[in-house]
Amino acid sequence: MITTLDRKLLRDIGGMKGQVLVVSLVMACGVAMMIVSQSVILSLERTRDSYYQRYRMPDVFGQVKSAPLSLSDRLSHIPGVATVELRVVESALLDMEGVQEPVRARLVSLPDEGKLNLNQIFLRRGRLPGAGAQREAVVSEAFAQAHGLQIGDRITAILNGHRDHLDICGIGLSPEFVFEAPPGQTLPDNKHYGVFWLRYQSLAAAFDLEGAFNDFCMDLSPGTPPKEVIEEVDQMLLTYGAPGAYALSDHASSKRLGDELRIVRALSLAYPMVFLCVAAFMVNSVTSRLVRLQREQIAQLKALGYTSWQVGRHYLNYALVIVAAGAAVGIIAGWRLGHTMLSVYTLLFHFPELQFQLDQKALVMALVVSVAAAVLGVAGAVWLAVKLSPAEAMRPEPPA
Structure with a gap:
């Protein structure tokens, strides 16, 4: 059942869809990078281990x-x-x-x-x-x-x-x-x-x-x-x-493949965190500005009987919408980019068969980290909305 706050949420998102789209795309980049890198690592490691075992690597x-x-x-x-x-x-x-x-x-x-x-x-x-x-x-x-x-x-x-x-x-x-x-x-x-x-x-x-x-x-x-x-x-x-x-660890071919895996493993943490930190900052900026512009609406909602928890959860939903959009785009992009990136590795490393394998653990981790980044980014704005009393919210915000 769609509540009044849900309708307000949809209306507000429609009014600032450009900002929501930009933040979602930044978050999608972080999710996609995490899925791509971890899945490429999984695909290369499993293919290498299976190949070495089956064809008797010394x-x-x-x-x-x-x-x-x-x-x-x-x-x-x-x-x-x-x-x-x-x-x-x-x-x-x-x-x-x-x-x-x-x-x-x-x-x-x-x-x-x-x-x-x-x-x-x-x-x-x-x-x-x-x-x-x-x-x-x-x-x-x-x-x-x-x-x-x-x-x-x-x-x-x-x-x-x-x-x-x-x-x-x-x-x-x-x-x-x-x-x-x-x-x-x-x-x-x-x-x-x-x-x-x-x-x-x-x-x-x-x-x-x-x-x-x-x-x-x-x-x-x-x-x-x-x-x-x-x-x-x-x-x-x-x-x-x-x-x-x-x-084997010092063999030229095996060492080169191991070095490549270590590089990708390091980048699998660095690059996604950069995008997700930027996304968290952008979520904080967008929702903080929204709360300041809607001070009177917050006062009216609380005066009409909505609790501080309900109001806070309403503004938290903005971040969850961004996460949902960013995660959906990121998962699809990660799947497609993973196949492309793995095809590049076929130019460097020669296996009988090299297939892309989606790392489901990385998928779950990407969702958890993106939700955490969005919640962290919106926490300040939610707290600002929760602590406002109706009487204070009816007055303009004092200058800094």
């Missing part, structure tokens, strides 16, 4: 100059080590048609027999290199898209100073290269840098590393601290020119 990484494959048993028997993958990882130059600048490739070996235990490849198209295949390779999806590569294409490569070729048999992704950037660079350059996966024997023979490895990764048992394993691995590989193993 816990420890390291390099050596050259070490025999026979060390596999000793590394596997280190307490806490569940799986060891010994690889050959080398760099090569590619001769890409139509590209003047040097194009670098990171070549990663795959086991000659059996399936890949760690850093498993998600194949977008094609297949893995065949057993015993000399120059078949899977290429990273970002590099393939940048050059328009297809299954069956042949690329000229300089392997260990010798001109050779790579035949594309598959296009895929690996959790090890979610962020695919050249070493030492902060942004990806898919036109001039790509990752290729070849069979071990083919890659080892090209770089004179038969029966040896120069890169390794390890999966640890649940609950095993990486630090203790890293210390023992470094001690074991010291004579083979190992610069030092490192944990």
Whole structure:
């Protein structure tokens, strides 16, 4: 049932709809920013964790100059080590048609027999290199898209100073290269840098590393601290020119994604609070001015029997209307902007699938914070209306 005060509220809002619209839009910006940032964090974290788990992202990484494959048993028997993958990882130059600048490739070996235990490849198209295949390779999806590569294409490569070729048999992704950037660079350059996966024997023979490895990764048992394993691995590989193993948190790709999440997490608090604080100030200005202009109406309402609580609640409703309008616009804008922002991240981070997931906790938090900001902003004006007595309100407000 619509009361007299409700009709007055609707009439007053209609008379100052411009001010209400502006304040609501400022509040909507705060709500939208909170929903966007928290939902992007949730989407990236869940996608990363699921991808790492399903495709076996290792816990420890390291390099050596050259070490025999026979060390596999000793590394596997280190307490806490569940799986060891010994690889050959080398760099090569590619001769890409139509590209003047040097194009670098990171070549990663795959086991000659059996399936890949760690850093498993998600194949977008094609297949893995065949057993015993000399120059078949899977290429990273970002590099393939940048050059328009297809299954069956042949690329000229300089392997260990010798001109050779790579035949594309598959296009895929690996959790090890979610962020695919050249070493030492902060942004990806898919036109001039790509990752290729070849069979071990083919890659080892090209770089004179038969029966040896120069890169390794390890999966640890649940609950095993990486630090203790890293210390023992470094001690074991010291004579083979190992610069030092490192944990997943220090891996270049994982660290870049983690840094991005920390930045977004910090902005998810700073930016919304700025908009909501401004909105609270504007709510206070609008309602305080309204109360001063309606001193006589407040006196008449109280003289007619309306209690101070009823009058105060009436002016509090102005803030709630602003919150309702701002929250509705903010939720819709946050949903749409979240999809747009996540699509931008697909240019930096490469997952098999990256879908926007609305953070319902952030939605509730945004509503609570916006209501709190509006109530805080209107509190002074409500108190001004509550404390006015009818006799005092009938007189003009004394000058400051």
